[in-house]
Amino acid sequence: MSVIAVLGLGTMGQGIAVSAAGAGHQVRLLDQPSRQADCVDAVRLRFDRHSTGQPADLRPAADLADAVGPADLVIEAVPESPELKRALFSELHGLVAPDAVIMTNTSSLPLDELVSAVEFPGRFLAAHFFHPAELIPGVEIARTPATDQESVDVALAFLRTLAKEPVEVLPQAGFVANRLQIALFLEALACVAEGVAAPAEIDTIVRTTFGLRLPAYGPFAIADMAGLDVYQSILATLHSQHGERFAPPAELTALLEAGRTGLKSGAGFHTYSAERSTALAAERDDLYRRILAATA
Numbered sequence: 001m002s003v004i005a006v007l008g009l010g011t012m013g014q015g016i017a018v019s020a021a022g023a024g025h026q027v028r029l030l031d032q033p034s035r036q037a038d039c040v041d042a043v044r045l046r047f048d049r050h051s052t053g054q055p056a057d058l059r060p061a062a063d064l065a066d067a068v069g070p071a072d073l074v075i076e077a078v079p080e081s082p083e084l085k086r087a088l089f090s091e092l093h094g095l096v097a098p099d100a101v102i103m104t105n106t107s108s109l110p111l112d113e114l115v116s117a118v119e120f121p122g123r124f125l126a127a128h129f130f131h132p133a134e135l136i137p138g139v140e141i142a143r144t145p146a147t148d149q150e151s152v153d154v155a156l157a158f159l160r161t162l163a164k165e166p167v168e169v170l171p172q173a174g175f176v177a178n179r180l181q182i183a184l185f186l187e188a189l190a191c192v193a194e195g196v197a198a199p200a201e202i203d204t205i206v207r208t209t210f211g212l213r214l215p216a217y218g219p220f221a222i223a224d225m226a227g228l229d230v231y232q233s234i235l236a237t238l239h240s241q242h243g244e245r246f247a248p249p250a251e252l253t254a255l256l257e258a259g260r261t262g263l264k265s266g267a268g269f270h271t272y273s274a275e276r277s278t279a280l281a282a283e284r285d286d287l288y289r290r291i292l293a294a295t296a
C-alpha cells in the first residue's frame with residue numbers, strides 16, 4: 001500500500017481521500033489551517049458513509065512538509081487557479097521525495113501552465129477525477145512532454161487499486177469529458193434561447209431518452225447502434241436548419257463510403273462479429289431494463 005498526500009480537502013479532495021483510504025492506502029490530509037479541522041471531519045464523515053466498515057488510515061497533517069514528506073503520491077486538489085496551483089507546487093520544492101509522483105486534479109488548465117512550477121517535471125501529470133470521486137470510476141490521465149513513463153505507470157497502478165477506470169488523453173484544456181459535457185450544455189442552452197423547450201423540459205428529455213444509454217455506452221457505440229447512415233441523414237437536416245456546426249463531418253462520410261454503417265453492417269466506429277451483434281442487442285436491452293429499474 002502507498003502513502004498518499006491529498007492537498008486541498010474540498011469537494012474533490014475529500015472524495016479522492018475517501019477513495020484512497022477505502023483501498024487501504026495511508027492518506028495524509030491537508031487543507032488551509034483555518035479549514036483543516038472541518039475538512040478532516042468531512043472526509044471522515046464521507047468515509048463512514050461510503051465504506052464497508054474497514055478502518056481507514058486517515059492522517060491529518062500538521063503542515064505541508066508533514067503531508068508530503070513520506071508520500072509516494074501527492075494529489076493536488078486546490079481551487080482551479082493557475083496562480084494558486086503554481087504557488088503550491090513551488091512550496092513543494094525540497095519537501096517531496098524526488099521519486100514521488102505529483103498529480104493535479106485540474107479540470108481544465110493546460111498542463112504547460114503548471115509544469116514549470118514543479119521541481120521534478122518528469123514526476124508530474126494530471127489525474128482528473130469526477131465528483132463524487134469515491135463513486136465515479138472514470139479518471140482522465142494526461143501527461144506533459146516531460147512526464148516519464150514510470151510516473152504514468154505508477155499513477156495507473158494506483159488508480160486501479162482504487163477500482164478506477166483511467167483513460168489517458170492529451171493534455172489539452174478540458175481534456176475530453178468536460179468538452180463533451182459543455183458541448184451538450186451549450187446546445188441545451190441554445191434550445192432554451194430559441195424557445196424550443198424550457199430547462200425543466202430539456203432535463204426530462206435527456207433523462208428519459210438518450211441519457212438512459214449513457215451509463216452503458218459512449219457516443220461512438222451509440223452511433224454504431226443507431227446506424228451511421230441514419231446519423232448522416234439527421235446531420236443533413238440539422239445542417240440545413242441550424243448551420244455549419246452540424247455539417248456532416250468528413251470522418252463520417254468516409255466510413256459510409258467504406259460501407260461501414262455501424263452495427264447492422266458489422267462495422268462502424270467499432271467492429272462486430274455476427275455473434276457479437278446478436279449478443280449486443282440482448283445485452284443492451286437488459287442493461288436498459290436494469291438502469292430503468294434502478295432509477296425508477
Ligand SMILES: NC(=O)c1ccc[n+]([C@@H]2O[C@H](COP(=O)([O-])OP(=O)(O)OC[C@H]3O[C@@H](n4cnc5c(N)ncnc54)[C@H](O)[C@@H]3O)[C@@H](O)[C@H]2O)c1
Nearest residue numbers: 008009010011012031032077078079080105106107129131
Ligand atoms: N468540483 C468538481 O466537480 C470538480 C471535478 C473535477 C475536478 N475538479 C478540480 O479539482 C480541484 C479542486 O476543486 P474543488 O471543487 O474540490 O474545490 P473546493 O473549492 O471545493 O476545494 C478546494 C480546497 O482547497 C483548499 N486549499 C486552498 N489552498 C490550499 C493550499 N495552499 N493548501 C491546501 N489546501 C488548500 C481550500 O481551502 C478548499 O478546501 C480544482 O482544480 C477543480 O477544477 C473539480
